[in-house]
Amino acid sequence: MSERKNPYPFDVFEPAWQAVWDEEKTFKVLNPGEEGFDATKPKCYVLDMFPYPSGAGLHVGHPEGYTATDIVSRYKRMNGYNVLHPMGWDSFGLPAEQYAIKTGQHPSITTYANIDTFRRQLKMLGFSYDWDREIATTDPTYVRWTQWIFLRLYHSYYNEELKKARPVSELEAKGWTREQIDNVRLAYVAEGMVNWSPDMGTVLANEEAEEWKSKGHIVERRKLRQWMLRITAYAERLIDELEPLDWPESIKLLQRNWIGKSMGAEVNFTCQGKTITVYTTRPDTLFGATYMVLSPEHELVNEITTAEQKEAVEAYQTVCAAKSDLERTESKDKTGVFTGAYAINPVNGKEIPIWIADYVLTGYGTGAIMAVPAHDSRDYEFAVKFGLPIIQVVQPDNAETPWQDFCGYDGTMVNSEHLNGLSVPEAKKQMTAWLEEKGYGCGKVNYKLRDWLFSRQRYWGEPFPIVWNTKDGNHYAIPESELPLLQPEMEDFKPSGDPRGPLVKATQWIQYSEDFTRETNTMPQWAGSCWYYLRYLDPKNDQAFIDPEVEKYWMGGNNPGGVDLYVGGTEHAVLHLLYARFWHKVLYDYGLVSTNEPFNKLVNQGLILGEDSQKMSKSRGNVVNPDDIVREYGADSLRLYEMFMGPLKEVKPWQTKGVEGISRFLARVWRVAMAENQEGEWELSGKITAEDNGEVTPVRKEVHKTIKKVTEDIEAMSFNTAISKMMECTNAMTGAATVTVSDYVQLLHVLNPFAPHITEELYSILCKQFTTLPACQLCQQPWPTFNPEYLVENTKEIVIQVNGKLRDKITVAADASKEEVEAAALASARVQEFTAGKTIRKVIVVPGRLVNIVAN
RNA sequence: GCCGGCUUGGCGGAAUUGGUAGACGCGCUCGACUCAAAAUCGAGUUCGAAAGAGUGUGGGUUCGAGUCCCACAGCCGGUACCA
Numbered sequence: 004m005s006e007r008k009n010p011y012p013f014d015v016f017e018p019a020w021q022a023v024w025d026e027e028k029t030f031k032v033l034n035p036g037e038e039g040f041d042a043t044k045p046k047c048y049v050l051d052m053f054p055y056p057s058g059a060g061l062h063v064g065h066p067e068g069y070t071a072t073d074i075v076s077r078y079k080r081m082n083g084y085n086v087l088h089p090m091g092w093d094s095f096g097l098p099a100e101q102y103a104i105k106t107g108q109h110p111s112i113t114t115y116a117n118i119d120t121f122r123r124q125l126k127m128l129g130f131s132y133d134w135d136r137e138i139a140t141t142d143p144t145y146v147r148w149t150q151w152i153f154l155r156l157y158h159s160y161y162n163e164e165l166k167k168a169r170p171v172s173e174l175e176a177k178g179w180t181r182e183q184i185d186n187v188r189l190a191y192v193a194e195g196m197v198n199w200s201p202d203m204g205t206v207l208a209n210e211e212a213e214e215w216k217s218k219g220h221i222v223e224r225r226k227l228r229q230w231m232l233r234i235t236a237y238a239e240r241l242i243d244e245l246e247p248l249d250w251p252e253s254i255k256l257l258q259r260n261w262i263g264k265s266m267g268a269e270v271n272f273t274c275q276g277k278t279i280t281v282y283t284t285r286p287d288t289l290f291g292a293t294y295m296v297l298s299p300e301h302e303l304v305n306e307i308t309t310a311e312q313k314e315a316v317e318a319y320q321t322v323c324a325a326k327s328d329l330e331r332t333e334s335k336d337k338t339g340v341f342t343g344a345y346a347i348n349p350v351n352g353k354e355i356p357i358w359i360a361d362y363v364l365t366g367y368g369t370g371a372i373m374a375v376p377a378h379d380s381r382d383y384e385f386a387v388k389f390g391l392p393i394i395q396v397v398q399p400d401n402a403e404t405p406w407q408d409f410c411g412y413d414g415t416m417v418n419s420e421h422l423n424g425l426s427v428p429e430a431k432k433q434m435t436a437w438l439e440e441k442g443y444g445c446g447k448v449n450y451k452l453r454d455w456l457f458s459r460q461r462y463w464g465e466p467f468p469i470v471w472n473t474k475d476g477n478h479y480a481i482p483e484s485e486l487p488l489l490q491p492e493m494e495d496f497k498p499s500g501d502p503r504g505p506l507v508k509a510t511q512w513i514q515y516s517e518d519f520t521r522e523t524n525t526m527p528q529w530a531g532s533c534w535y536y537l538r539y540l541d542p543k544n545d546q547a548f549i550d551p552e553v554e555k556y557w558m559g560g561n562n563p564g565g566v567d568l569y570v571g572g573t574e575h576a577v578l579h580l581l582y583a584r585f586w587h588k589v590l591y592d593y594g595l596v597s598t599n600e601p602f603n604k605l606v607n608q609g610l611i612l613g614e615d616s617q618k619m620s621k622s623r624g625n626v627v628n629p630d631d632i633v634r635e636y637g638a639d640s641l642r643l644y645e646m647f648m649g650p651l652k653e654v655k656p657w658q659t660k661g662v663e664g665i666s667r668f669l670a671r672v673w674r675v676a677m678a679e680n681q682e683g684e685w686e687l688s689g690k691i692t693a694e695d696n697g698e699v700t701p702v703r704k705e706v707h708k709t710i711k712k713v714t715e716d717i718e719a720m721s722f723n724t725a726i727s728k729m730m731e732c733t734n735a736m737t738g739a740a741t742v743t744v745s746d747y748v749q750l751l752h753v754l755n756p757f758a759p760h761i762t763e764e765l766y767s768i769l770c771k772q773f774t775t776l777p778a779c780q781l782c783q784q785p786w787p788t789f790n791p792e793y794l795v796e797n798t799k800e801i802v803i804q805v806n807g808k809l810r811d812k813i814t815v816a817a818d819a820s821k822e823e824v825e826a827a828a829l830a831s832a833r834v835q836e837f838t839a840g841k842t843i844r845k846v847i848v849v850p851g852r853l854v855n856i857v858a859n
Numbered sequence: 860g861c862c863g864g865c866u867u868g869g870c871g872g873a874a875u876u877g878g879u880a881g882a883c884g885c886g887c888u889c890g891a892c893u894c895a896a897a898a899u900c901g902a903g904u905u906c907g908a909a910a911g912a913g914u915g916u917g918g919g920u921u922c923g924a925g926u927c928c929c930a931c932a933g934c935c936g937g938u939a940c941c942a
Contacts, residue, residue: 010898253863253937260862263941283942296942335860335940367941374942380860381940451941573936610936647884649872654864654935658871664884667899674899724873727883734883737900802879807923809879847922853878857922 010670011677012685013637016764021126029780030080030131032087034541035556040085047084048557049076050536050602052571052579053091055528056117057098061124062619063627063645063657068570068608070642070757071651071720073130075568077756078717080131081786087557088131089539091138092118096528100463104497110463114141124629128638129759131782136542140531141463145538147487148548149530150468153190154480156589157469160187161236167592181477189233189589190457192478197456199225204498204505205460224324227502230458230467230524234585238262238450240599241584249604251652254576261577263451268435269369270444272346274307274357279346282368282449285375286438287430289350290419291396292373293386296339298363299323301370307357309343316340316359323361337362337385348373349443350434351420360385368449383408394418397427455582457527460504462496464525470515471522478522481515490525532579533586536566536601548595559597569602570651572610580605606720609654611645616656627657639758640666646722646757668730669761672754675736676747676765693773695743699793705735706746710789713753722757729754744773755781802853803828805837821848828854 024030033040049072054065076088094114103110118139125132138145159168171184185191198207200222206229207222234241242262245255267284272295281295297304299320308316319340339360346357355373362381363372376386376393386393395406397414404411416422421437422430438444458467468481468488481488491512496505506523507513513521534548540557541549558565580602587601612618613625620626632641644665649655678688709732716725732750736742748766755762763780770776777784796817801824803811811833815824825848828834834856841858848854 008898256863257937260938265941267942281942285942337940362940362942364941372942379942381942384940449941576937647871653872655871658885660885661871668884670899723871724883727873730883800879804879804923807878807921812879845922847878849878849923853923855878855922 009637010666011673011761013639013669013760017129017638017760018127020760020763021129024129024131025126025134028133028135029782030088031133031135032085034550034553036550036552044083044085046087046557046567047076047079048087048566048568049079050088050539050566050569051090052569052575053093053532053535054121055093055096055098056114056121058102058113058117060117060120061629063629063632063641064572064608064611064619065125066128066629066641067611067645067651068572069125069128069130070645071606071608071722072568072570073642074646074717074722074756075720076131077759077782078786080782081756081784083785087136087539088133089136089138089542090125090130090132090134091136091535091539092121092140093528093532093535094118094139094141095464095531097461097463100461100496103463110496111141114139114463127633128629128642131759136539138535138538138542140535143487143489144543144545145531146465146489148538149465149526149534150486150488151483151548152534152586152590153465153526153530154468154483155593156190156232156586157188157480159189159589160184161189161233166240168589169592185477187233189236191231191233192228193231193454194226194228195231195456196224197227197229198222199227199502201500202498204500204502206456206458206502224326225502229456230522232455232457232585234455234582235450235452237585237588238264238452239448240588241452241581244584244588244599248600248602250602251605251607254573254580254605254607257576258581261452261581265449265451267447267449268438268444269447270373270438271349272373273349274303274344274346277303277306279303279357279371280369280444281371281373282447283373283375285378285431286434286444287416287419287422287425287427288375288378288396289348289373289434290422291375291377291394292348292355293376293392293394294355294374295346295357296363296372296374296382296385297342297357297359298365298370299359299361300365301359304342304359307342307344312341312343316342319359326361337381337388339385339389341389349438349441356391358385358389366453367451377407378410380408380410396422455585457530458524459527460498460502461525462490462493462505464527465530466490466506466525467522469522470519473518473520479519529579529582533583534590536569536583537590537596551595554595555597558601564598565601565603568604568606570606570608573607576607606651608651609649611648612654612656614657614659619657627659632659632662636662636666637669637760639669639761643669643726643758647726649723651720651722668733669758671737672733672750673761673765675733675742676769687768687772690741691744691747691769691773692741693744693775694741695745700739700746702735702739702742703746704793705732706749707789707793708732710749710753710787711794714786714789717756725753726757729757744769744776748776749787752781752784752787799851801828801851803831803834804853804855805834806857806859807855810834810837817851821850824848824850824854828856 035042051069051072072088076086080086099110099114102113158170160171160174162169168189171188174184200207200220202221206227242259242264245258265284267282268286269280269282270286270289272279272281304316337360339358342357342359344357345354347354363370374382374385376382376391377395378397396417396419397409398406398417399409399411400413400415412427414427416425416430422434425433435446466488468486469478470481471478490506491509493509495508498505499508501507503523513523515521537549541553544550583601587596588599590596591599613623615625617623617625629641640662644662647665648661676687676691677685680686709728712728713725716722748769751762751766759782766781770778798814799817801813801815802809803813811831813827813831815827825846838856838858843856843858845857846854
């Protein structure tokens with residue numbers, strides 16, 4: 004390393020201020036009911052997506068969002084808000100468990116060691132968290148309430164009329180059977196086809212399956228009993244209640260697409276006296292249905308298949324069953340087999356052949372479709388391949404568009420008896436009504452969203468607070484008094500290949516009582532992150548998951564309610580942000596939280612790329628370590644640089660040279676007040692003066708412009724432009740012979756949320772010499788206001804264009820009339836040069852800005 | 860394929876939302892200080908010798924377009940037969 008002397012002594016004062024904030028609990032915020040709580044202040048809840056404490060430590064992506072929220076938090080505090088700004092750890096997870104398996108160490112040891120590293124690193128950056136509210140999802144005191152919420156789900160069903168969760172005890176009272184109730188619980192057990200890896204001993208999400216297979220693991224399709232959460236019950240609310248939120252439109256769209264609402268109809272076809280119901284979004288095209296397709300797993304396939312086709316159908320079913328969802332969609336080449344059976348189309352009594360094909364999915368709609376090859380691309384492709392008939396029923400309105408494979412809505416019905424001549428949307432409406440009237444079907448809304456597979460075969464997760472009765476085979480909740488239910492201490496938590504997961508090996512733990520054994524699955528990592536933002540409100544409460552009064556203050560009451568600002572990456576756009584909304588709504592239905600949505604405002608920070616504009620990764624060797632940057636340039640420089648790189652939301656590449664530039668800027672701020680003496684020690688330079696005759700100097704004007712700009716930019720979260728304004732202000736001070744202490748302190752003040760250490764240090768040094776300054780920290784003083792009078796200019800520069808091209812600039816009095824400005828513009832020598840020999844057709848005067856002279 | 864987003868100097872990015880394109884920073888050039896270098900300070904820096912041209916490309920609206928409209932291209936992200 005070079006022997007470069009630090010441009011200012013951040014290595015000394017940064018840790019010193021962090022120690023002060025720690026010891027004095029400068030950023031601790033009180034709850035209602037606590038002594039000293041100021042109820043007159045408005046609240047502001049500023050939340051970060053809490054990190055998974057990986058072994059690699061913090062990367063530069065973390066401080067990006069965290070600095071943004073820290074600036075907002077500090078700014079809001081200075082503006083008189085009670086600011087809740089907490090931090091915690093999403094500490095369950097597979098990497099810790101795999102590391103544990105490899106090293107033989109218990110996952111809690113590595114997890115808590117990693118947390119210590121993360122905490123150290125975050126404190127090193129001077130974030131103003133209230134560390135007394137720190138939580139970890141793996142803490143028994145946290146697990147207890149995660150399991151408690153799970154039991155809420157378990158004991159609930161979704162009441163379709165009230166459109167909210169209600170306790171299943173209501174149904175018991177109505178005489179529902181145990182089986183009926185189990186079929187409607189929000190947390191339920193179901194047999195389903197899942198991706199199972201025998202050598203890893205766990206189920207895998209569809210997204211994970213291919214990845215692990217390519218690493219040499221075995222992944223097979225297997226029917227397993229799994230815990231599911233009935234998120235589909237909330238599909239409608241998850242779409243509707245998304246609308247008013249202050250979220251990026253792109254994220255809302257992502258969620259909307261994921262939930263995938265579509266409006267259509269179910270239509271009953273008959274086949275050998277049996278009813279086969281299909282789902283379609285295009286009931287208008289029923290007259291164009293020329294065949295039917297069932298998914299290979301459809302329950303009626305075996306019943307209707309004819310003897311001649313039996314062999315072919317079964318062979319096809321076998322092939323499909325072996326494929327994962329991913330493999331099934333890998334090739335869009337259509338495959339399928341004729342069942343030999345025919346269905347009767349209710350609209351015209353015509354017989355159409357029934358096929359099975361894997362392009363029809365079991366899990367969506369009814370698992371059966373009517374195929375309208377003329378107006379559906381997939382059906383069209385299939386019909387062409389297997390030589391099935393194609394009947395036109397829609398004529399596109401645009402005459403140039405061929406009707407074959409026309410799937411649009413801008414068309415007119417043909418060959419459709421009573422629908423002929425109608426527009427597509429109108430025909431859709433009329434056909435749905437007709438089906439309902441005749442009892443052939445009904446209008447139906449469908450969602451792509453599937454229920455949430457909630458169990459994992461892992462050790463390092465929350466165990467389900469559930470036991471199984473060995474006699475009746477039913478599941479039962481354990482009493483709340485037994486929470487938290489922790490994993491047993493185990494020497495060997497390696498996967499065994501048993502689909503019940505590693506906990507089966509804890510034979511004593513499993514045996515709950517003579518007739519009851521414990522559920523051995525654990526919850527996914529998402530469970531803890533579904534409600535952590537609520538636990539921060541009241542993290543030490545051992546009576547309730549939150550005190551209702553506390554919840555009301557932080558989440559409800561004040562407009563608009565919920566978390567006021569939530570910042571994190573786009574990678575959680577659908578999973579975490581959907582799951583958390585779902586849990587929140589269940590809690591809301593029970594009156595346990597005050598708002599139906601948890602996060603009122605969401606902002607996604609953009610990814611930071613490596614210096615090579617590629618995604619940072621170990622294999623590329625372009626990873627930047629925050630520890631190195633802090634050592635070399637200081638925490639303030641890292642914070643400021645990450646905010647200066649570009650707009651928070653954009654993807655942007657890292658440039659270490661840019662950090663140097665920021666470091667130079669902070670050094671210039673330092674040297675406005677400080678100079679080195681002969682011994683090489685820093686001391687006040689004498690440039691800062693107490694003398695202040697009230698004159699509005701250029702520096703003072705600049706300071707007030709800066710206050711205005713920084714205030715507006717923080718509100719708009721446009722931190723990069725705020726910083727460039729503060730640079731201009733600093734440059735003005737550097738160029739001035741003297742700077743009054745009040746002007747300088749105001750600059751320090753607006754810079755404080757961005758670079759808290761250097762500003763507090765300079766302020767505390769100034770306080771010793773200028774004893775009239777308030778003796779408390781800058782971060783505890785009110786945000787400065789600008790004086791509008793200082794911003795008024797008495798002259799203005801006016802741009803003069805001839806035919807839209809810049810030709811001259813003139814300076815006029817700020818209050819000059821339109822006529823005066825026009826006259827001055829026409830008098831310009833440059834204008835006369837460019838209009839010579841031409842006729843002036845028009846003169847446009849934009850007050851205070853420009854004059855455009857049109858001449859030819 | 861479908862759905863989003865982005866495209867401005869050598870680089871990261873500004874531009875009061877239709878009104879001086881290139882703020883601020885990096886880099887580079889020159890100068891001051893120094894025996895010298897680093898650091899620091901100061902000047903310059905879109906291209907072009909100039910006329911002029913210029914915000915991915917081509918068209919349009921307008922007195923005036925980076926900004927609005929139409930068409931296209933490239934890159935990034937999401938999604939994947941959802942009937």
